[in-house]
Amino acid sequence: MGKPYSMDLRGRILGHICAGHSCRAAARIFGVSASTAVRLAADHRNRGAMTPKRQGRKPGTAGKLVAHMAFLTEIVRAEPDITLKELAGALEETHGVSVQLSSIHRALVRAGFSYKKRPDRTGTRPGGYQACPA
Secondary structure (H helix, E strand, O other): OOOOOOHHHHHHHHHHHHOOOOHHHHHHHHOOOHHHHHHHHHHHHHHOOOOOOOOOOOOOOOOOOHHHHHHHHHHHHHOOOOOHHHHHHHHHHHHOOOOOHHHHHHHHHHOOEEEEOOOOOOOOOOOEEEEOOO
16 A cells, blocks of 8 residues: 655645645646645645545455355365365355455455465475464
C-alpha cells in the first residue's frame, strides 16, 4: 500500500492554492498529479483539515468469505490435498460466491491452515492443507 504525502508537502500545496493559484499550477510546481492537488484542496474545504484519510478497510469489516468459512474448512479437512481452484469451484457451485484464489488462501491461513508443498523435507507431513499447531 502506498504512503500518504508528508504534512509538509500537503501544507505547501495548500498554501500555494490558498494564495490564489490553481490546483493544476500547484501540482506542476510541487511534482504531484493534478488530481492529488484537487483532492487536497477539496478535503481542506470540506473537512477543514489536511491530514491524510485512513487507508485500508475499517477494522472489523468482514470479507465475503467469513460467512462461508465453515464450508471451506469442512471441505479442506475432508480432502486436504484439494486445490484452491477446486475450492473456488465448490464455493461457486454451492453458494454462488465468486472469489479470487488468493482470497481463499488468505482465509484458510487465517483459519489456521498452511499448505505443505514438499513432503520430502524433514519434519513435514504429506502435501495438502494442514492445520497449524496452536
